[in-house]
Amino acid sequence: MARKRGYVLDYHKVMAKTDFRVLQATNNLVTAAYLEQRxxxxxxxxxxxxxxxxxxxxxxxxxxxxxxxxxxxxxxxxxxxxxxxxxxxxxxxxxxxxxxxxxxxxxxxxxxxxxxxxxxxxxxxx
The missing domain is CATH 1.20.1290.10 (AhpD-like)
Known part of the structure; x- marks a missing residue:
């Protein structure tokens, strides 16, 4: 996340520890809508x-x-x-x-x- 986005928010860090699966799912949405070149x-x-x-x-x-x-x-x-x-x-x-x-x-x-x-x-x- 840090490499692709250029930042990580505090809630990302907590989610990585407490509910990594949901963090991955939301990160995939962000990647598709925001990070990938379209x-x-x-x-x-x-x-x-x-x-x-x-x-x-x-x-x-x-x-x-x-x-x-x-x-x-x-x-x-x-x-x-x-x-x-x-x-x-x-x-x-x-x-x-x-x-x-x-x-x-x-x-x-x-x-x-x-x-x-x-x-x-x-x-x-x-």
């Missing part, structure tokens, strides 16, 4: 995974595992963010923030601090 390339599949996990408000760690794989595949942080932003119209700001938070922790982009100009009296567009 019509969509791996980069596209990673973006779809990131968006679907964002919309479902998956755990930060789960979203981050796919962000790391996407980066390893050569996707840029901006491309990944653009994919996450697709969640806004359909799933809303709260779902978007789930994906954005996971993304920001990985890419470590610093935000801009708001400034107030003395000349605009605090009501300008800065």
């Amino acid at each position: 019509r969509l390339d791996r980069k596209t599949k990673e973006l779809i995974f990131i968006v679907s996990l964002t919309v479902m408000r998956a755990s930060k760690g789960h979203i981050q595992s796919h962000i790391r794989v996407a980066l390893d595949l050569g996707l840029t942080p901006e491309e990944i963010l653009e994919a996450i932003e697709i969640s806004l119209p359909e799933a809303g700001v709260v779902a978007f923030q789930t994906g954005f938070d996971a993304w920001q922790d990985i890419v470590r982009v610093e935000g801009l601090e708001p400034t107030v100009s003395v000349h605009d009296g605090g009501s300008g567009s800065n």
Whole structure:
């Protein structure tokens, strides 16, 4: 799993110990739908995974595992963010923030601090 996917989640480790047969079955499904080369390339599949996990408000760690794989595949942080932003119209700001938070922790982009100009009296567009 680690070799093919590029990551292993904590529940995979527990399932390997407690119910390996079911883990194998679910891994076979993931392999067929996600890992094997079919019509969509791996980069596209990673973006779809990131968006679907964002919309479902998956755990930060789960979203981050796919962000790391996407980066390893050569996707840029901006491309990944653009994919996450697709969640806004359909799933809303709260779902978007789930994906954005996971993304920001990985890419470590610093935000801009708001400034107030003395000349605009605090009501300008800065």
